[in-house]
Amino acid sequence: MSAPKEMEEGTALTPKFDADGLVTAVATDAKNGDVLMVAHMNAQALARTIESGEAWYYSRSRKALWKKGESSGHVQRVLELRVDCDQDAVWLKVDQQGAGACHTGRRSCFYRRVPLGQTGTVRLEFADAGRAFDPGTVYPGKK
Amino acid sequence: MSAPKEMEEGTALTPKFDADGLVTAVATDAKNGDVLMVAHMNAQALARTIESGEAWYYSRSRKALWKKGESSGHVQRVLELRVDCDQDAVWLKVDQQGAGACHTGRRSCFYRRVPLGQTGTVRLEFADAGRAFDPGTVYPGKK
Numbered sequence: 001m002s003a004p005k006e007m008e009e010g011t012a013l014t015p016k017f018d019a020d021g022l023v024t025a026v027a028t029d030a031k032n033g034d035v036l037m038v039a040h041m042n043a044q045a046l047a048r049t050i051e052s053g054e055a056w057y058y059s060r061s062r063k064a065l066w067k068k069g070e071s072s073g074h075v076q077r078v079l080e081l082r083v084d085c086d087q088d089a090v091w092l093k094v095d096q097q098g099a100g101a102c103h104t105g106r107r108s109c110f111y112r113r114v115p116l117g118q119t120g121t122v123r124l125e126f127a128d129a130g131r132a133f134d135p136g137t138v139y140p141g142k143k
Numbered sequence: 144m145s146a147p148k149e150m151e152e153g154t155a156l157t158p159k160f161d162a163d164g165l166v167t168a169v170a171t172d173a174k175n176g177d178v179l180m181v182a183h184m185n186a187q188a189l190a191r192t193i194e195s196g197e198a199w200y201y202s203r204s205r206k207a208l209w210k211k212g213e214s215s216g217h218v219q220r221v222l223e224l225r226v227d228c229d230q231d232a233v234w235l236k237v238d239q240q241g242a243g244a245c246h247t248g249r250r251s252c253f254y255r256r257v258p259l260g261q262t263g264t265v266r267l268e269f270a271d272a273g274r275a276f277d278p279g280t281v282y283p284g285k286k
Contacts, residue, residue: 008247011267013257024181026169033176035225038167038232053259082178082253083267085245089181091253102228104151110225110234114156116196124154124226 008085015046016088022058023088027068027101029108030079030093036101037109041090053078055092072138074098103139105131151228158189159231165201166231170244172251173222173236179244180252184233196221198235215281217241246282248274 007014015023022040029036039057041049045065048056055068055076069075076094083090100107111129115122150157158166165183172179182200184192188208191199198211198219212218219237226233243250254272258265 011255011269013265013267024167026178026181028171028176028178033171035169035171035178035234038169038227038234047262050257050259050265051262078259081257081259082270083255083257084181084252085247085249085254086252089252090257091178091181104228106228109227109229109232111228112154112226114193114224114226114233116193116221116224119190119194122156122193124156126154127225 007087013083014087015043015083015090016086017043018088020060022060023090025055025057025090025092027055027076027092027094027096030095034108035110036076036094036096036107046090049078049081049092055094068101069097072098072133074100074133074138076101099132099138103135105133105135105138107132150230156226157230158186158226158233159229160186161231163203165203166233168198168200168233168235170198170219170235170237170239173238177251178253179219179237179239179250189233192221192224192235198237211244212240215241215276217243217276217281219244242275242281246278248276248278248281250275 017023021042025039025041027036042058045056045058055078057066059066075097078092078094080093102109112124113127160166164185168182168184170179185201188199188201198221200209202209218240221235221237223236245252255267256270
């Protein structure tokens with residue numbers, strides 16, 4: 001098979017890392033399909049996720065590998081991992097341990113809705129935005 | 144509120160576009176929560192999506208704005224749009240019109256599973272990988 005064909009139709013995992021060495025990672029709640037978070041993985045984070053069955057990511061702001069839940073205890077057990085057609089994104093169906101995935105204390109990072117059918121300035125609407133945990137207690141270093 | 148606090152806890156839509164002017168966009172099937180595709184939006188694509196309630200993206204390879212389904216007819220009607228805590232990603236719950244979201248002919252771009260608990264070389268496993276349409280017919284210019 002030609003290279004693009006192999007990437008799309010082959011069985012080799014050949015991630016297409018971007019200029020920073022990252023692929024996009026989307027974690028959804030295996031129970032209801034809600035998107036919990038969007039993050040990034042470098043090769044090491046991807047390898048550790050595959051080996052351990054727990055989600056590892058790469059933080060672009062901290063420039064560091066991190067295991068989700070390492071400090072908070074909110075580990076993500078990966079029930080299924082998938083890769084997309086051009087292998088620049090992965091999808092993790094996870095069993096989210098602890099209260100939530102978002103550092104703000106919510107279960108999902110996507111706790112605000114963008115109203116549709118509008119032009120100009122839109123106002124976000126909070127949705128499922130109750131805090132599942134107190135971020136000040138779980139991440140004492142964060143403000 | 145301070146700027147990061149406003150970004151996370153405010154009601155203003157202030158997308159954090161990357162160096163290329165893009166945010167990550169994740170489209171899930173509103174019916175079952177499956178991730179259909181991961182793509183990108185520039186400011187214009189996001190504005191058109193909000194205004195029209197149909198998904199517009201920005202193609203990094205073609206460097207062009209595109210309406211999903213413009214050539215294939217596989218339009219994505221957006222039932223709900225959400226933005227994440229730091230406003231660098233959006234989540235679209237969509238009603239996928241036509242047969243599928245992926246240019247390879249599948250309903251979802253994530254049609255291969257990465258087996259877990261392994262070290263070294265992994266072999267991808269096809270999952271839900273039946274073609275919902277013939278890409279050669281729908282996208283005659285593509286190979």
